[in-house]
Amino acid sequence: MTLILRRLLQAVVTLLGALTVMFLILRLTPGDPVQIMLGDYRTPELEAALRARYGLDQPLPMQYIRYVGNVLTGQFGVSYWRNQDVSTLVANAFPYTLQLSLAGIIVTCVIGLPLGLLAALKRNTLADIAAMLIALLGVAAPGFLLALILIYVLSYALGLFPVQGAGEGTGALNQARYLVLPAVALGFHSAALVARTTRSALLNVLSEDYLRTARAKGLTQAALLTRHAFQNALIPILAVLGLQLGQMLGAAGVIEIVFNRPGLGNMLIGAILSRDYPLSQAVLAVLLSGVILINLLTDVLYGLVDPRIRHA
Amino acid sequence: MSSTVWSTRASATPEVRLPRTFWRDTGQALRRQKAALLGLALVGLVILAALIGQVGVPESANRTNLAQRLSGPSPQHVLGTDGAGRDILQRVLLGAPLSLAVGVVAVAIGSVLGSLQGLIAGFRGGLLGSVIMRFTDAMLAFPTLLFALAIIATLGPGLSNVMIAVGLTSMPRFTRVMHAEVLSLRNRDYVLAARSLGATTPTILWRHILPNAMSSVLVLSTLSVSTAILAEATLSFLGLGPRPPTATWGAMISDGTSVLQVAPWVVLFPGLAITLTVLGFSLFGDGLRDALDVRLRDR
Numbered sequence: 001m002t003l004i005l006r007r008l009l010q011a012v013v014t015l016l017g018a019l020t021v022m023f024l025i026l027r028l029t030p031g032d033p034v035q036i037m038l039g040d041y042r043t044p045e046l047e048a049a050l051r052a053r054y055g056l057d058q059p060l061p062m063q064y065i066r067y068v069g070n071v072l073t074g075q076f077g078v079s080y081w082r083n084q085d086v087s088t089l090v091a092n093a094f095p096y097t098l099q100l101s102l103a104g105i106i107v108t109c110v111i112g113l114p115l116g117l118l119a120a121l122k123r124n125t126l127a128d129i130a131a132m133l134i135a136l137l138g139v140a141a142p143g144f145l146l147a148l149i150l151i152y153v154l155s156y157a158l159g160l161f162p163v164q165g166a167g168e169g170t171g172a173l174n175q176a177r178y179l180v181l182p183a184v185a186l187g188f189h190s191a192a193l194v195a196r197t198t199r200s201a202l203l204n205v206l207s208e209d210y211l212r213t214a215r216a217k218g219l220t221q222a223a224l225l226t227r228h229a230f231q232n233a234l235i236p237i238l239a240v241l242g243l244q245l246g247q248m249l250g251a252a253g254v255i256e257i258v259f260n261r262p263g264l265g266n267m268l269i270g271a272i273l274s275r276d277y278p279l280s281q282a283v284l285a286v287l288l289s290g291v292i293l294i295n296l297l298t299d300v301l302y303g304l305v306d307p308r309i310r311h312a
Numbered sequence: 313m314s315s316t317v318w319s320t321r322a323s324a325t326p327e328v329r330l331p332r333t334f335w336r337d338t339g340q341a342l343r344r345q346k347a348a349l350l351g352l353a354l355v356g357l358v359i360l361a362a363l364i365g366q367v368g369v370p371e372s373a374n375r376t377n378l379a380q381r382l383s384g385p386s387p388q389h390v391l392g393t394d395g396a397g398r399d400i401l402q403r404v405l406l407g408a409p410l411s412l413a414v415g416v417v418a419v420a421i422g423s424v425l426g427s428l429q430g431l432i433a434g435f436r437g438g439l440l441g442s443v444i445m446r447f448t449d450a451m452l453a454f455p456t457l458l459f460a461l462a463i464i465a466t467l468g469p470g471l472s473n474v475m476i477a478v479g480l481t482s483m484p485r486f487t488r489v490m491h492a493e494v495l496s497l498r499n500r501d502y503v504l505a506a507r508s509l510g511a512t513t514p515t516i517l518w519r520h521i522l523p524n525a526m527s528s529v530l531v532l533s534t535l536s537v538s539t540a541i542l543a544e545a546t547l548s549f550l551g552l553g554p555r556p557p558t559a560t561w562g563a564m565i566s567d568g569t570s571v572l573q574v575a576p577w578v579v580l581f582p583g584l585a586i587t588l589t590v591l592g593f594s595l596f597g598d599g600l601r602d603a604l605d606v607r608l609r610d611r
Contacts, residue, residue, distance in 0.1 A: 141586075
């Protein structure tokens, strides 16, 4: 319980720090948001009106207090681009991004863990080299390229999956079909990293004395792996998985664009391109809070998996 | 680190042996790693492509030629043409110097600013050090792409803004590494000796701390170039990079999405260029890290 409270406090501090960093980026970098928003339609009167509307005419500390207050109460104003309440827009898009990120992390586990396990158990064999080559390519290839290759092969050539959208308004099973390709495209990069981490974590554990003893006692390979090796190799794997789920919230936007799916990332990029300052701020704040929440849950999971951390 | 140790191994035939130095040993360790050499070869290939792209590709490569639209790979157009009839090989070569420039400039921005912050935080410590490091922790909470998007949201799209955004994204990792290095170096005997001889803080930092911390920064820089190139490709794919018709690999793939079903080569070849470049820098960076680690070197 103490661990959870301590981590919760740390998460609140990190969130405040991250919001401060974002505030500083948005306010202190050379671009003027009002001028960016107005673009070619800039007039002194419009500039003054917008500055007053978003509180940008006030001193920096006041702007900061107002900004943090708005984020914490979820009041982001009206979207300049879509002319709707920003909070409603964000709330409607959030489930799609969450769905995609969770499906992505499932793909990461389903591909990454067995690949790493295979490479560790068959160390220095052809299987190990092949698994690590796949992992290396997965790390190097951009997610959007993999997405397009998947569309070409599995949708255009074989007709197995739909190309665009999220199957809104259809049944859960049909929506799952729409989710498969985006999830694989999003999760594969992380699967490659998880495979590499699993391999090195398992190799480290497999050379420990207690495993040699367990093997000498006559334990089967399966029991050795499940009861001793894997549990002890889980901390670095969990660390990478937590980190990757956070990264996925950021990367989901690109995949959402390729597959023309609704979601926060897609909305963020649209907001940036259309210079919708309130909407981009809101989406960034929500995604950032999501990342920090994931980091918090990962930290708590460490404690559940490893009693040494729980009692430290 | 820079001390010279003479090899004493007995030899039947007299031979001239070069003195062992840290960097010469690192070079030898690097030469023993096949993956790192493959990475170096790939990086060399990209640099060659960038040189050709800079001086050997005509201006007309970006010009529309609808008569040649979506031609498949052929002797005339080795990698085919895109939806505007432009030669893909020429445009891939044109994109190479841009990708490399973004990678190198962004990492230069991130490494210089980040290292400076880490150096100050580690050496000065105190309240200033704490503020810098908490600020760094907060920056590390951002996923890479999200951070870059946050900066682009303020600066607006464009090549130089992409360089700044990607550079600032890499900054906190350099701060962390330099901070850790300085903490481990600042109380070493040679630093105390320099101080007792009257060396000023800037001299100690410049002549004693910085050179000894450089190997970690070098490894991180090499690995960060691949991250930066990937980030630039993603931002260009999203339309946040240089304006058309500038050839960037990410934008070329974006152009190809609308014709993917009939002309997959428009997407495939720029994608291959990104993958091989990132792979090259990653393999070389991994190899450099192992070669610079004296514990791993002799295994």
